[in-house]
Amino acid sequence: MKNAISIGLLGFGTVGQGVAKILHQHQQDLNHKLGAEAIIKRVLIKDKNKERITTLDPSVFTVDIDEILNDPSIDIIVEVMGGIQEAEAAIEAALKSGKQVVTANKDVMAESGNELMKLADEQKCDLFYEASVAGGIPIIRTLQDGLASDRITSLMGIVNGTTNFILTKMKKENMTYDDALAEATRLGYAEADPSADVDGLDAARKMVILSSLAYSTVVDLADVRVRGMKEIRDGDLELAAQFGYTMKMLGSSKKDEAGIEVAVEPVLLPDSHPLASVNNEFNAVYIHGDAVGETMLYGPGAGSLPTATSVVSDIMAACRNLQLGVNGKRGHAPQHERVLKPDSHCDANYFYRLLIKDEVGVLARITNIFSHQNASLQSVMQHPSETGDHAELILLTHRISRQQHLNVIGKLEGIAEIISHYRVEGEESA
Ligand code: NAP
């Protein structure tokens, strides 16, 4: 048993400072739970001239990563520097030198998590990544441990705080998209390049991590169907509200005998769905398991201390394993080859907003397109548009396949302007 466990912290930004704060402020409790003291021995930074307000001794800071990676007294590397290449190289080097690794880096885990986990297994090292998805929500452990006995059939998540913040501010405070994004950036929620948030890439990476765990397989980023916030048109949020729906940027993944389907896109949720009331930067993950039924985890998806809570819990798990000498025993590798569902098996209700010429017969031509595709409509509503000779048509289907939806879209293009279209999710629980 060790009395002290040494940590090399790679990065001292939003998350890294939170980690240092929690280790300092909760020190006594942590010492008690671990039976050892977890000490930050070195910290990697990029800019040595930046002012650092911290209780750490200035001598721990370095700009030379090798001083940390090559220090044999460091037990655990905590990677919270972000980026892909350097972070991945650091994780790989740490594992190769037999160190335990904790990371908050969804980019690296989504792109190379499988290879890194294999390396960790070979090296008999831990590689923990709880903070990589949904900040302070313990979703990775829930999938790995809490729901390990169940068979997950679907998972829906608001897993990007920035886009949820923007949609909430636009809906509830009439803020413009640009102002809401600027505010999310100022509050530290957005990525360094916020297009990763608004175009759906950040959420797609998180859905790769969650879906791989939920279905014990290896989902690739390229498997995720992604539509970003650009697809949302002026007036769509209000229109959705008139129909009793709330617009959310949603990650969804489903598995049945036909395979797996993973998507990130703006969707309409019934106002009564639990995910519809998840607002601002909060995240939530709604899981359906064969045995447990429906369950939802909710909490802050970003921010210094919430995210650091997950990182420190991972540090504690690695410390406990070190004390017991059982690092690197994750139990099992992914079990299944992933099979992706064909479009003909991806079912949903669809919502279409069309601009049509307001003339005799056009409505019949449009509804004919749906009936030729065997796509049943549950409601059709015509709105006058601001230009007198046009009208807006809102159509809502019963469950149809994505293939039927794509066929409908293809045929509609000659007759109407498709202003927007969305999947409607979560109707079963409404
Ligand atoms: P951040 O505030 O930008 O901090 C990054 C830190 O890493 C800074 O201290 C920076 O040094 C250092 N750094 C970056 N590149 C470096 C390099 N090449 N060499 C040496 N030091 C380098 O980032 P963050 O928000 O803490 O995010 C860190 C990681 O956590 C990312 O992977 C992010 O996706 C993930 N994450 C963040 C949140 C969140 O709410 N922020 C939530 C979940 C997950 P300087 O201080 O000298 O600039």
Ligand code: HSE
């Ligand atoms: N940019 C991310 C978000 C940070 O908004 O959710 C947390 O991963």
